[in-house]
Each structure stands twice: as structure tokens, then as C-alpha cells.
Amino acid sequence: MNNLSPFFSESKTTGLCAGVRTAQRSLRCRDFELQFFDCLQAYGVDNYKSREKCKDYLEDFYECMDAQKAAARWRMMVWKRQKEYLLGKRSKEDYYPEGTLDGSYLGAKPVH
Template sequence: MSLGPFFRSPFTDLTASMVNFQQYDKCGEMEMAAIDCLEAYGTVRGAKKCADILIDFQECAFMNKQIARFRTMRLERHRQGLLGDRKAEDYYAKPPRVDAY
């Protein structure tokens, strides 16, 4: 995960902090913890020292494991449907009533 731009210019300094996760309740605190850790150790040494925090933040931000789990469950559900273990109408749970919310 690269934190610095490839080359520096006044434009990169102006737009450096435009993309962040502070507006999201879910990942804002993890991002701050990761940035604080990297600020304390630096980006090179912090890659080793802060690896667990960075991995947790990346999972929170990009949801790679959650998406992989969803795809695996969906493929299994479709495999069961093709083999006849599951009926086509039973692929997914029944939705709640319209006024159930």
C-alpha cells in the first residue's frame, strides 16, 4: 500500500487528503489508527510494525474476504441448484412482507 505520490508537485499537495475514510463510521477509526502508527514509525519501518493494523484497515475498506465468502456461498447455492439438491425457488430466503419494516 503506497501512501506517497510517485512525484511531488503543488497539485499533489493540494489534493493529497481528498480521499479518506473519515466520513464512514465503519472504517474511520481504523484509518486513524493505521495513519497514527505509520506516522510514529515511518512508512518503511511501519510496513512491518503496523502490518496487522494495515491488514485490518484494508479488509474494512475493501471487504475482500467478505466478497470472497459471498461468492463462494453463491456458487455453492447455484451448484446445489444445478445438481437438483435445491429447487430454483429456494435459492434465496423469502423476502419480508412489505410492511415488516
């Protein structure tokens, strides 16, 4: 990969693709990315201290971008609900918990 770096650094498309690898267009995750880069700026990029101090910021940023922990939590809830159904602890009617409309989109009153 080192022999390809001059090609990429001198390419005409680098200016066009400069913002592709950042999350600044994402309204949801841009603050997490900025916090991580602020931490790197404070502690340095290539040392052990920055990896240790900025680990939580990086994990928060990755979770915002990929939502792997949220997806794993959802899969675990589905698995547990299915297991309870198969063991007879849940009936078919109560397989899915009944939601409430208080404060949800469907139950909200229009604001005029």
C-alpha cells in the same frame, strides 16, 4: 516519477486535494485508518517492525474500504447455492433461503 515530485509539491492545488487520499470523510472507515496511522507512528514508517506490527491494521482498513473479503464470501455462497441447485440438492423454491423479519428493517416496529 521522481522528476514530477517538485511540480506536485509546489502546485496550487495541493491544498485543495490534501484530504483526497484519506478516509476521514468516510464514517465507516475513518477509525481503521486512524488505528493504522497510530501504529505507524508508534513503530516508525520505514522499517520492518512497523510493516510486521501494523499489517493487521492495514488489512482491516483495506477490507473496510474495498470489502473484497465480503464480496468473495458472497460469491462463494452464490456459487455453492448454484452448484447445489444444479446437482439437485436444492429445489427451485428453495434456491434462495427464506429470511426472517425479526430485527430487520421490514419487521421492526416503529419507535414513537
